[in-house]
Amino acid sequence: MNARAYNQLVDTYADNVYRFALKHLKNEMDAKDIVQSTYLKMWDKHESVDVSKGKSYLFTTAYHLILDFLKARKRFHGEEAIIELQNEDNPSDFDLSETLNWALDKLPEIQKTVVLLRDYEGYSYDEIAEIAGISESQVKVYIFRARKTLKSILIEKELVV
Amino acid sequence: MSKFNLTNYESYYIDYLEGNLSEEDRHAFELFLDQHPALQLEGELPVFTMNEDENLSHDFINQLRVFDEKEKVNENSIDGFLIASTEGILSTEKQQELQAYLLKNPSHLDSLGVYHQTKLTPDLEIRYPSKQGLRKGNTRRLIFGVVYGLAAVFVGVLLLFPSQETIYHQAIKQPVKSNMNNLIKKFKTTNTPQKEILFGGLQTPVTSTSKQITSKTELAQQPIVEDTNLLIVQQEFLTVEEPHQLQTISNTKEVNNTEYVAFLAMKSPIDPFFKLALKNLRDKVDFRYAKATETKQGGFYLKLWNFEVSRKVSATGDLAVN
DSSP, X not given: OOHHHHHHHHHHHHHHHHHHHHHHHOOHHHHHHHHHHHHHHHHHTTTTSOGGGHHHHHHHHHHHHHHHHHHHHHHHHOHHHHXXXXXXXXXXXXXXXXXXXXXXXXXXXXXXXXXXHHHTTOOOHHHHHHHXXXXXXXXXXXXXXXXXXXXXXXXXXXXXX | OOSOOTTTHHHHHHHHHHTXXXXXXXXXXXXXXXXXXXGSOOSSOOOOOOOGGGSOOHHHHHHHOOOOTTSOOXXXXXXXXXHHHHHTOOOHHHHHHHHHHHHHOTTHHHHHHHHHHTOOOOOTTOOOTTGGGGOOSHHHHHHHHHHHHHHHHHHHHHHHSOSSOOOBOOOOOOOOOSOHHHHHXXXXXXXXXXXXXXXXXXXXEGGGGTOOOOSHXXXXXXXXXXXXXXXXXXXXXXXXXXXXXXHHHHTOTTTTTSOEEXXXXXXXXXXXXXXXXXXXXXXXXXXXXXXXOSSSOEEEEEEETTEEEEEEEOTTSOOOOO
């Protein structure tokens, strides 16, 4: 991959990686750090990364960086602080989108990841499996469970019939 | 001998309480408890039975199910099919089967609607704010762009004036003490043979890059700026295409037979580029040329920072260069 192809990946996917990180971390500065580190890693490996796999490489790298970051944050702040952070923004009563995003934070990290990759990026199950380092059948199980949980929360919040 | 003792009685106690021991074992265990009254539980024995309403919820069990498309669509598998339909991974055949089931059981249509609402849509207004900082190779590309651009100009100039004439380089250091009049007078009185360099460029009027000089008087009135260079070429050797400019200058009595034209009157073929370069580089970069004709000489002048080169092309094949 040359500098031109790399820069195209910056122009095309930096926003996507940023949104992906922001959904996980709920903090703009942390999300920016993840994006910078992700692209830095890609540039370090740019000679061996195939352009056609560029997007996949970006999300795989970002996902692992996010997991490492969350582990470090948990070690530093403790589990309670993380839960408190996730519960900070209760959704307003009648906003479906807001409630859905709030519900997303209630999902286990892996379920959140597969749903985000599926809905935000439109990845297929096998692509998500490659990024998250799990099997395709596991991806399917996680997505199905996540949808059921999200449905339950929406019904509980009486935002849907 | 009884098979129950103080080391193993606990493992049988639960079975005894739940009534899972055989009749023979139950008697033997009660006899053991009679022999060890301290082990007997006081009060009413707890009941370890599960009521119907204590069973795991349908939702919980449903969560544990794994979707299998080979299954029939029914009450137990409907959620999986609804999600698969939402995900767009159902085969045509199963999709039809699901639709048929929903027609018979329309209460599940609401669930299908809710599953569709669980699909997330990205907020496209959330953007990474400093994308430019992630890009690579900008500085290098800019430098190469400038270098290649200048090289291309230089090559272009050489192609425009193909000849066997010599290119002369001259570092011009002589300062100008007065104004343009002095320069012109100096050159006018110089008994310079034709086909020879008349002078080296010294100083340039401020408006040199843009203003058209229409008379010698006006030329003489141009303010002088130090550290810029001026090239005035004897009109006999180097002229410009605009006849009126030449006419104005050549009609001046002071000039007589020796007609001069300032290089200011020469035109840059890519003026916008050099204007931009001058503006952005804040340094001396200039390029001008006049095309030779059958009767008029032509030439060019190129200045890149401290490097200057000029070249004259004579219609008769003569050469005069500074």
